[in-house]
Amino acid sequence: MEGILTLHDFMLYTKSVTYIIVVGALLGLAGFFWFLNERDEDPDENPPAEH
Amino acid sequence: MSSQAVRADRGIITPFNVIAGIIVIMGMVLTAWRFAGGLGAVTNLDNHYPWGLWIGLDLMAGVALAAGGFVTSAAVHVFGMKKYSSAVRPAILTGFLGYALVVIALHYDVGRPWRLPYPFIMSQGTTSLLFEVAACVALYLTVLFLEFSPAAMEWLGLKRARLIVVRLMLLLTIFGVVLSTLHQSSLGALFLIAPGKLHPLWYSSYLPVFFFVSAVVAGLSMVIFESSITARYFADKMDETHKQQKTTVAFGFAKAAAFTLAGYFFAKVIGIAVDNNWHYLATGYGAWFLVELLGFVALPAFLFAIGAREQRLGLVKFTAGWSVFGIILNRLNVSLIAFNYHLPASERYFPSWQEIGTSIFLITLGLIAFKFIVTRMPILYSHPDYPDEH
Amino acid sequence: MALTRRKFLGWLGAGAAATTAAAVKPAVAASNKHFEGHPDSNAVLHDLVACVGCRRCEAACNKVNDLPEPDQPFADLTVLETKRRTTEKAYTVVNRYDGLRPSGQPVFAKKQCNHCLEPGCASACFVKAFTKTPEGPVVYNPKVCVGCRYCMVACPFEIPAYEYQKAFDPEVVKCTMCHPRIMEGKLPGCVSVCPTEALVFGKRKDLLNTARQRIARRPDLYVDHIYGENEMGGTSWLYISDVPFEKAGMRMDLGITPAPALTAGALAAVPMIAALWPVLLGGVYLMSTRRDKEAHQEKEDALKSAREQEQAAAKAALKKASEDAAKAQQKAVEKAVKDALAQAEKKREEEQKAKQQAQEAGQSPDGQGQESEEES
Ligand code: SF4
Ligand code: SF4
Numbered sequence: 001m002e003g004i005l006t007l008h009d010f011m012l013y014t015k016s017v018t019y020i021i022v023v024g025a026l027l028g029l030a031g032f033f034w035f036l037n038e039r040d041e042d043p044d045e046n047p048p049a050e051h
Numbered sequence: 052m053s054s055q056a057v058r059a060d061r062g063i064i065t066p067f068n069v070i071a072g073i074i075v076i077m078g079m080v081l082t083a084w085r086f087a088g089g090l091g092a093v094t095n096l097d098n099h100y101p102w103g104l105w106i107g108l109d110l111m112a113g114v115a116l117a118a119g120g121f122v123t124s125a126a127v128h129v130f131g132m133k134k135y136s137s138a139v140r141p142a143i144l145t146g147f148l149g150y151a152l153v154v155i156a157l158h159y160d161v162g163r164p165w166r167l168p169y170p171f172i173m174s175q176g177t178t179s180l181l182f183e184v185a186a187c188v189a190l191y192l193t194v195l196f197l198e199f200s201p202a203a204m205e206w207l208g209l210k211r212a213r214l215i216v217v218r219l220m221l222l223l224t225i226f227g228v229v230l231s232t233l234h235q236s237s238l239g240a241l242f243l244i245a246p247g248k249l250h251p252l253w254y255s256s257y258l259p260v261f262f263f264v265s266a267v268v269a270g271l272s273m274v275i276f277e278s279s280i281t282a283r284y285f286a287d288k289m290d291e292t293h294k295q296q297k298t299t300v301a302f303g304f305a306k307a308a309a310f311t312l313a314g315y316f317f318a319k320v321i322g323i324a325v326d327n328n329w330h331y332l333a334t335g336y337g338a339w340f341l342v343e344l345l346g347f348v349a350l351p352a353f354l355f356a357i358g359a360r361e362q363r364l365g366l367v368k369f370t371a372g373w374s375v376f377g378i379i380l381n382r383l384n385v386s387l388i389a390f391n392y393h394l395p396a397s398e399r400y401f402p403s404w405q406e407i408g409t410s411i412f413l414i415t416l417g418l419i420a421f422k423f424i425v426t427r428m429p430i431l432y433s434h435p436d437y438p439d440e441h
Numbered sequence: 442m443a444l445t446r447r448k449f450l451g452w453l454g455a456g457a458a459a460t461t462a463a464a465v466k467p468a469v470a471a472s473n474k475h476f477e478g479h480p481d482s483n484a485v486l487h488d489l490v491a492c493v494g495c496r497r498c499e500a501a502c503n504k505v506n507d508l509p510e511p512d513q514p515f516a517d518l519t520v521l522e523t524k525r526r527t528t529e530k531a532y533t534v535v536n537r538y539d540g541l542r543p544s545g546q547p548v549f550a551k552k553q554c555n556h557c558l559e560p561g562c563a564s565a566c567f568v569k570a571f572t573k574t575p576e577g578p579v580v581y582n583p584k585v586c587v588g589c590r591y592c593m594v595a596c597p598f599e600i601p602a603y604e605y606q607k608a609f610d611p612e613v614v615k616c617t618m619c620h621p622r623i624m625e626g627k628l629p630g631c632v633s634v635c636p637t638e639a640l641v642f643g644k645r646k647d648l649l650n651t652a653r654q655r656i657a658r659r660p661d662l663y664v665d666h667i668y669g670e671n672e673m674g675g676t677s678w679l680y681i682s683d684v685p686f687e688k689a690g691m692r693m694d695l696g697i698t699p700a701p702a703l704t705a706g707a708l709a710a711v712p713m714i715a716a717l718w719p720v721l722l723g724g725v726y727l728m729s730t731r732r733d734k735e736a737h738q739e740k741e742d743a744l745k746s747a748r749e750q751e752q753a754a755a756k757a758a759l760k761k762a763s764e765d766a767a768k769a770q771q772k773a774v775e776k777a778v779k780d781a782l783a784q785a786e787k788k789r790e791e792e793q794k795a796k797q798q799a800q801e802a803g804q805s806p807d808g809q810g811q812e813s814e815e816e817s
C-alpha cells in the first residue's frame with residue numbers, strides 16, 4: 001500500500017486480488033450448491049407436499 | 052401452548068388486545084406530541100444525525116423486510132413455481148402493510164409531511180436518489196395494493212373488479228419486481244453521496260447491489276418467519292393447500308436464502324477487496340463488521356443449508372428469524388452505527404424513548420391490521436368461490 | 442481506392458459506436474463530459490495564519506441574518522473552549538486549536554458553508570431546494586423544502602442545520618454567502634468586519650492566485666495546499682494554513698470527486714433496470730410457461746402412447762384369446778369326434794365280442810354263461 005501511488009497501480013493490485021477472490025467465490029458457491037442439494041436429490045423428485 | 056390460551060378466550064380482553072391497546076394509546080399520545088411539538092420535542096436527532104431510528108429502522112429495515120412480496124410473487128407468477136402459490140398472498144399482504152407503515156413513518160420523520168407530494172408535483176429533484184426512492188415507493192405501494200386487492204374483493208364479493216385485477220397479475224408482478232429492484236438498491240445508493248461519513252467497510256460503490264441482494268434474503272426469510280407465526284396463531288384459518296405447502300415453502304425458501312446469502316457473502320468480501328480496505332478489519336469497527344459478516348451472513352447461510360439438507364423445520368425457522376435480525380442490523384449499521392464513525396462518542400446518536408415508542412406503535416399498527424385482514428379475508432385459504440386460481 | 446478505405450473505416454467506426462452503445466456503462470454520468478462551473482463566480486479566501494479569533498465575523502453574521510441572540514455574547518471568548526459546528530442559530534463558528542504552532546499561539550479556523558462548486562446538498566435534494574448561483578453562493582429555497590434532511594446527510598462539511606424545535610415550518614439553514622448583499626454589491630457580512638486579512642472576498646480565479654502568492658511568499662510558513670481548490674470537486678470558500686488542515690478541523694480524506702459524480706453510476710443504472718428487467722422477466726415467464734406447456738404436452742403424449750400401447754396389447758391379447766379359444770374348440774371337437782368314433786368302435790367291438798360269447802355260451806351254457814354275466 002505504501003508503494004501504490006497511481007490509480008493504475010492501485011487498480012492493478014486490487015483487481016488482481018479481486019480476480020483471485022472471484023475464483024474462490026465460484027468454487028465456494030459451487031461447493032455450497034452441491035452441499036445444499038446433494039442430500040435430497042432423490043426425495044425432491046417427488047416432494048410429498050406437491051401431490 | 053400459549054397459542055391455545057390466546058385462542059381459548061375469544062372475548063375482547065385477550066392478552067394481544069390489551070397489550071396492543073396500551074401501545075396504541077401510547078402511540079397516539081406520542082403522535083400528538085410529535086406533531087404539536089416538532090421533531091425536537093420527541094427525537095434525539097441533531098445536526099450531525101439528521102436521520103435516526105425512524106429512517107434506519109422504519110424506512111431502511113422496513114422496506115427490506117417487506118421484500119417478501121416481490122420475491123414470492125415473482126417466484127410463482129413469473130418463474131412458474133406453482134408449489135409456492137399459497138405463500139403469495141400472505142407475502143403480498145405483509146409487503147403491502149410494510150410499505151404502508153413506511154409511508155406513515157415518513158410522515159412522522161420529515162419536517163413538513165404535507166409537502167411529501169412536492170417532489171412530484173412542485174419541483175422535481177431528479178438528481179437525487181431520494182427522488183427515485185420516493186417515486187418507486189409510491190408506485191410500488193400502489194402495485195402492492197392492487198396485488199392484494201383480489202383478496203379484499205373476494206371478501207367483499209366484487210367479482211368483476213376482481214377478475215380485472217387477476218388478469219393483470221403478471222403485469223403487476225413484473226412491474227413490482229422492477230420497482231423493487233430499483234428502490235431496494237437505491238436505498239443503499241442514498242449513502243453513496245456520503246463517503247466521508249459512512250465507515251469505509253460499509254461504504255462501497257456496490258452499496259446498491261448489497262442492499263438489493265440482502266433485501267432478497269430478507270424477503271425470503273420473512274416469508275418463512277411469518278409463515279411459522281401464522282401457522283402458530285392462525286392455524287384455524289389455513290386450508291389444506293396452505294398446510295401442505297407450508298413445509299415445501301419453508302425448505303424451498305431456505306435453500307434459496309442460503310444460496311443468496313452465500314453470494315452476498317462473497318459480494319461483501321469483494322467489496323472490501325476492490326477498495327483495498329483490509330486493514331480496517333483489524334480495528335474496532337472491523338471487528339463489528341466481521342460480527343455482521345460472519346455471524347449474520349455466513350452463519351445463517353450455513354444454518355439454512357443444514358436445515359434444508361436435513362429437513363429440520365425448527366432450524367430453518369430459527370435461522371429465518373436470525374437472518375431477518377441480521378438484515379435489520381445491517382441497515383442500522385449503514386444508517387446509524389457506522390454512520391458518522393469519525394465523531395467522538397459524546398456526539399453520537401442514540402434514539403429517544405419516544406422514537407423507540409413510535410416505532411413500536413407503528414409495528415403494532417401493522418400487526419393489528421394483519422390480524423384484522425387474516426381473520427377476515429382469504430389470505431391463508433382459497434376462497435370457496437374462487438378455488439385454485441393462484 | 443482511398444474513398445473505399447474511408448468508407449470502410451466509417452463503417453468500422455459506426456460498428457464500434459454501436460457496440461459501445463449496446464454495452465451498459467453505468468459508471469459514466471455523461472460519457473466524457475467535463476464542466477467548469479460558473480465563470481467569474483465569487484469566493485472567499487480564509488487565511489488561518491491571519492485569523493486572530495476575535496469572533497467579529499460571527500457577530501456580523503448574526504446581525505446581517507437577523508439570527509437570535511446567542512447564549513453568550515460574541516465578545517466572550519470562553520466559547521472557544523469547546524469545538525462547535527454550525528447550527529440553526531449560528532451560520533458560522535470560529536474554533537480554536539491549541540498546541541499546533543511552535544510559538545504556542547493558538548490556531549483559529551472559521552467554519553461555514555463552503556459553497557461547493559458542485560454542491561452535495563443540491564445534488565441530494567429531491568425538490569431542488571438548493572441552487573448554485575452564478576455569483577457563487579449556494580442558496581436555499583424554503584418554499585419547496587419537505588424537510589427530509591437528506592441534504593444534511595449529503596453535505597461532506599457537515600454544514601446545514603435544521604430547525605428541529607419548530608413544529609410547523611422548520612427549515613434547513615446555512616450560510617448564504619450573503620447572497621442578498623452580494624447582489625447589492627456589498628461584501629458578505631463576515632468579510633466586511635474582519636480586522637485582518639483573514640477573510641478576503643473576490644473572484645474565485647483571482648483568490649486562487651492570491652492564495653498561491655501568499656504561499657509562495659512564505660513557503661517556510663504555509664502548508665503547500667489550498668483547501669477547497671479541489672476538495673469535493675472544489676469549493677467557493679478557500680483556505681490556506683500554516684498548520685496541517687486536518688489538525689484545524691478540516692478533513693483531508695474527503696477526496697476530490699464532486700458529489701454528483703458519486704451517485705451518477707447508481708442513477709445511470711435506473712433506466713437500464715427499468716428497460717431490461719421487464720424484458721428479462723418477461724422472457725423467463727414465457728420460457729417457464731412454455732416449459733410448463735411442453736411438460737404438459739409430453740405428459741399428454743406419454744399418456745396417449747401408453748393408452749395406445751395398452752389398447753394394442755389388449756387387442757393382441759383378445760386375438761390370441763379368441764385364437765386360443767378357436768383352437769381349443771377345434772381340438773375339443775376333434776377330440777369329441779375321436780372319442781365318439783373310438784367309443785363307437787369300442788361299442789361295436791364289444792357287441793361283436795358279446796355275440797361271439799353268446800355263440801360260445803350256446804355251446805356250453807353252464808359254466809361259461811355264468812362267467813359272461815360277471816364280466817358285463
Ligand atoms: S458545504 Fe455543504 S451545504 Fe455548503 S454547498 Fe457544500 S454541500 Fe452544500
Ligand atoms: S431537507 Fe429540504 S432542502 Fe434538504 S434535501 Fe430535504 S427537501 Fe431538500
Ligand code: SF4
Pocket residue numbers: 501502503505506532533553615616617618619629630631632
Ligand atoms: S457569508 Fe454571510 S452568511 Fe455566510 S458566514 Fe459570512 S456573514 Fe454569515
